Amino acid sequence: xxxxxxxxxxxxxxxxxxxxxxxxxxxxxxxxxxxxxxxxxxxxxxxxxxxxxxxxxxxxxxxxxxxxxxxxxxxxxxxxxxxxxxxxxxxxxxxxxxxxxxxxxxxxxxxxxxxxxxxxxxxxxxxxxxxxxxxxxxxxxxxxxxxxxxxxxxxxxxxxxxxxxxxxxxxxxxxxxxxxxxxxxxxxxxxxxxxxxxxxxxxxxxxxxxxxxxxxxxxxxxxxxxxxxxxxxxxxxxxxxxxxxxxxxxxxxxxxxxxxxxxxxxxxxxxxxxxxxxxxxxxxxxxxxxxxxxxxxxxxxxxxxxxxxxxxxxxxxxxxxxxxxxxxxxxxxxxxxxxxxxxxxxxxxxxxxxxxxxxxxxxxxxxxxxxxxxxxxxxxxxxxxxxxxxxxxxxxxxxxxxxxxxxxxxxxxxxxxxxxxxxxxxxxxxxxxxxxxxxxxxxxxxxxxxxxxxxxxxxxxxxxxxxxxxxxxxxxxxxxxxxxxxxxxxxxxxxxxxxxxxxxxxxxxxxxxxxxxxxxxxxxxxxxxxxxxxxxxxxxxxxxxxxxxxxxxxxxxxxxxxxxxxxxxxxxxxxxxxxxxxxxxxxxxxxxxxxxxxxxxxxxxxxxxxxxxxxxxxxxxxxxxxxxxxxxxxxxxxxxxxxxxxxxxxxxxxxxxxxxxxxxxxx
Ligand code: ADP
Numbered sequence: 001x002x003x004x005x006x007x008x009x010x011x012x013x014x015x016x017x018x019x020x021x022x023x024x025x026x027x028x029x030x031x032x033x034x035x036x037x038x039x040x041x042x043x044x045x046x047x048x049x050x051x052x053x054x055x056x057x058x059x060x061x062x063x064x065x066x067x068x069x070x071x072x073x074x075x076x077x078x079x080x081x082x083x084x085x086x087x088x089x090x091x092x093x094x095x096x097x098x099x100x101x102x103x104x105x106x107x108x109x110x111x112x113x114x115x116x117x118x119x120x121x122x123x124x125x126x127x128x129x130x131x132x133x134x135x136x137x138x139x140x141x142x143x144x145x146x147x148x149x150x151x152x153x154x155x156x157x158x159x160x161x162x163x164x165x166x167x168x169x170x171x172x173x174x175x176x177x178x179x180x181x182x183x184x185x186x187x188x189x190x191x192x193x194x195x196x197x198x199x200x201x202x203x204x205x206x207x208x209x210x211x212x213x214x215x216x217x218x219x220x221x222x223x224x225x226x227x228x229x230x231x232x233x234x235x236x237x238x239x240x241x242x243x244x245x246x247x248x249x250x251x252x253x254x255x256x257x258x259x260x261x262x263x264x265x266x267x268x269x270x271x272x273x274x275x276x277x278x279x280x281x282x283x284x285x286x287x288x289x290x291x292x293x294x295x296x297x298x299x300x301x302x303x304x305x306x307x308x309x310x311x312x313x314x315x316x317x318x319x320x321x322x323x324x325x326x327x328x329x330x331x332x333x334x335x336x337x338x339x340x341x342x343x344x345x346x347x348x349x350x351x352x353x354x355x356x357x358x359x360x361x362x363x364x365x366x367x368x369x370x371x372x373x374x375x376x377x378x379x380x381x382x383x384x385x386x387x388x389x390x391x392x393x394x395x396x397x398x399x400x401x402x403x404x405x406x407x408x409x410x411x412x413x414x415x416x417x418x419x420x421x422x423x424x425x426x427x428x429x430x431x432x433x434x435x436x437x438x439x440x441x442x443x444x445x446x447x448x449x450x451x452x453x454x455x456x457x458x459x460x461x462x463x464x465x466x467x468x469x470x471x472x473x474x475x476x477x478x479x480x481x482x483x484x485x486x487x488x489x490x491x492x493x494x495x496x497x498x499x500x501x502x503x504x505x506x507x508x509x510x511x512x513x514x515x516x517x518x519x520x521x522x523x524x525x526x527x528x529x530x531x532x533x534x535x536x537x538x539x540x541x542x543x544x545x546x547x548x549x550x551x552x553x554x555x556x557x558x559x560x561x562x563x564x565x566x567x568x569x570x571x572x573x574x575x576x577x578x579x580x581x582x583x584x585x586x587x588x589x590x591x592x593x594x595x596x597x598x599x600x601x602x603x604x605x606x607x608x609x610x611x612x613x614x615x616x617x618x619x620x621x622x623x624x625x626x627x628x629x630x631x632x633x634x635x636x637x638x639x640x641x642x643x644x645x646x647x648x649x650x651x652x653x654x655x656x657x658x659x660x661x662x663x664x665x666x667x
Contacts, residue, residue: 005031007039011046012067017081018046026082027060041137041148051153054137056146058104061085072130072153074121091125092117103134103147110134114158129158181256181277183214184263187270189234198277203249219245219253237262237270243284246277255284297400307372307382307403309340313396315360324403329375343373356386363388363396372403380407440508448505454498461491493629500633503563504616507640514644516555521586521594522547524558528565529584532573540578543569546585554594554667560641567634568598568661574628576602576658588667596663604655613651614639 008019008031023031031039038056042064045052051068055061063085070077073088080088089096095117099110114129132151139145175182176196184193190211199206202217218226222244233240240260245253260275294310301308301321309324311317316337325332328343341349348370359366365387371379382403388396465488467473469481476484506512529545536543572582580601589595603622605613612618619625619632642649645665653659 007031007043008046009043014065014067014070014081015046017078018042018064021082023082026062028056028062035139035145037137037139037145041146045148051151053149053151054146055085055100055149056137058100058144061100063088069151072121072151074119075123076121091120099134100147103136104144107136107138107144109136114154116158127155127159129154181279183275183277184272185275186272187234189230189272192272201248201279202246217247219247221245233260233262233273237264240273240275254279254281256280304402306405309401311399311401313360313398315356315399317401327374327405328372345371345373345379359386359388359399365399369406380405381410382406444505444508447501448509451498451502451505455495455502458491458495458498462488462495465491497631500631500637503637504633507637512560512640512644514557514560514641516557516645518553519556519558519561521552521554521556521561521596522550524562525565525584525586525596528562528569532566532569535570535573536582539573539576541573541576542581543573544581544583546583548585548587552586552588552594552667554665556645556665557641560644564638564641564663565596565598567638568663571634572598572600572602572659572661574630575622575624576600577624580658589664592667594665594667596665597660599658599660601658604657604659605651605653606655610651610653614649 005019008015011018023029028034038054041054045054045064045066048066049068051066051072053063053065053069055063061084063080063083065073065077065080073080076088085100086093086097095115099112102108102110111133113131115132117128117130118125119128120126130151131154132149135148136144137146137148172195178195178197181198181201182193182195183191183198185191191209191214194206194209194214199209202209202214204213204217207213215223215226225242226244229240229242232238239262240258242258244256244258246256247253256277257280258275258277260273263271263274265271297310298319298321302323304321305323307324307327308321309317310319317340318336320332320335324335328335330339330343333339334342341353344352352368352370355366355368365385367386368384369381370384372382373379383406384401384403386399386401389398389400391397465484468476468484469488503512525545526547529543533543569582569584576582582601583599584597586594586596603624605620605622609620613620614635616636617632618636619630639649642663642665647663647665649664650662651659652662
């Protein structure tokens with residue numbers, strides 16, 4: 001290298017090759033003789049990082065290039081150095097020759113972008129693209145000595161771009177014929193694409209739909225929801241699955257199912273959304289109708305007094321009305337599905353389950369009464385009705401059940417039955433009472449008749465036996481007299497009983513009349529006691545009469561009152577053992593009333609018997625009742641007579657200690 005070839009300094013491989021090249025054999029000769037403009041151009045070329053070449057002299061077109069250009073030459077390197085460009089680029093010469101000519105002839109620079117050339121640099125033909133500029137290199141005298149080229153191979157970019165465009169076109173033609181609505185938005189949320197069906201649906205032009213323009217077709221009611229979803233999607237880049245209404249060209253808003261997928265570059269950068277919209281308007285309307293129907297039902301069911309619920313076709317209960325929760329005191333979580341079994345009576349549950357499962361299987365409703373446990377723990381009976389709800393084509397969609405508390409009805413039914421029963425008993429009693437009254441009347445009549453009939457012969461016996469004892473039929477032996485006297489006494493007793501019967505018959509028939517006059521009770525009682533003194537002596541009994549005043553005068557029927565006192569004094573003696581005392585007293589008590597007390601130390605009367613002793617024909621068993629005779633009529637008559645005097649009789653007694661009979665009479 002001589003002093004004058006310093007312009008070839010540096011330049012990597014190509015610099016070295018150029019310096020080593022034997023230029024003397026070329027038309028250019030020794031580099032020392034090369035024109036200044038060529039040398040400057042080559043110096044620039046060798047020291048550039050951009051692919052460059054220089055063609056010098058239009059006739060010989062001697063080819064110089066730098067390291068960066070080697071790649072473009074392929075196997076043409078290294079022979080291409082110093083060769084004629086026309087020879088290097090034979091296969092494309094017809095394409096570039098006119099361009100070269102323009103530079104050398106007119107001096108006008110040439111700029112080509114992505115020029116397609118069919119090269120053969122590796123032994124086969126290939127499509128390649130280049131962006132380059134050709135510029136003239138002028139010499140000192142202004143003549144164009146050569147051509148300076150800066151070139152960039154763009155084959156990869158161009159082919160990639162073509163592929164992209166192809167796929168884009170394929171997508172569009174596919175999208176435009178797809179039976180759905182498709183749109184795309186960029187990463188800022190601006191809509192950039194709508195397929196043909198979308199544009200036809202809205203009746204709008206793409207320009208009007210782009211950006212945010214398409215939102216003018218969104219239903220105003222859906223705008224707030226949409227805005228929320230939109231913001232969320234573009235900040236979180238998540239998949240979208242939502243329902244909105246969009247206006248069709250004819251003005252009708254129709255329900256669309258919007259499914260949006262976020263788009264990312266291979267490196268993971270978010271670049272917007274790809275969205276499909278499916279018109280499912282009719283389905284949605286049907287859904288809304290069902291929802292509304294269910295909504296109405298729930299509102300209704302929450303306001304009825306019955307318990308109510310809804311179940312899926314498979315029997316899973318998914319809703320109960322508020323009354324159900326109120327009554328059972330349970331929570332929705334406890335009741336859902338098959339949880340309701342916990343409020344059933346375990347004994348009844350198998351039957352209920354069998355019915356319900358059978359219904360689910362057969363598709364037929366059922367009616368049944370069973371108990372349900374309330375919040376207070378007690379069971380009440382419920383009438384349960386279950387019906388299936390079917391779709392138009394007859395498929396069971398759900399079950400609706402109601403449970404009605406029928407405890408009140410059952411109570412009423414029971415009460416009705418009880419009332420009926422009581423009415424029956426009352427009617428029967430009334431009949432029996434009527435029969436008894438009839439019977440009693442018949443009996444009274446019989447007793448009255450019988451007593452009369454009995455008295456006459458007994459009176460006859462008394463008369464004739466009396467005459468026998470008096471000796472009218474001659475002197476009787478001692479034994480004869482004794483027997484006659486016994487007969488007389490027996491007859492006397494019979495007459496007494498018959499008399500009692502007659503009196504009772506009179507009382508019962510209302511024939512006993514009280515004839516009152518002023519009588520002195522002290523004197524009357526004294527007379528009765530005196531008359532019976534013999535009997536007390538026989539029994540070794542003492543009788544005490546306590547009189548607090550000399551006379552007590554009151555209005556009364558003397559004969560009947562005598563009978564009352566005789567009877568009570570007689571009983572006191574009869575039901576008292578020997579060696580005991582009977583006390584009688586009479587006094588006027590404060591309220592202007594007369595009180596007679598007959599007290600004994602006899603066998604006494606039990607509390608339960610006290611009520612009975614004043615009834616007709618009642619004789620109470622006691623240690624003395626077998627020894628002493630009686631008809632059970634005495635106290636009955638006593639009470640009737642006292643009653644007829646507007647008085648009262650009471651008895652107090654301690655068994656084995658004695659009794660007190662107290663008569664109170666108005667003075
Ligand atoms: P009776 O003819 O049997 O004496 P009453 O009507 O006079 O009939 O009395 C009814 C029953 O009352 C008697 O059978 C007797 O058991 C009981 N009774 C009456 N008075 C007395 C008394 N003072 N003490 C004990 N029991 C008496």
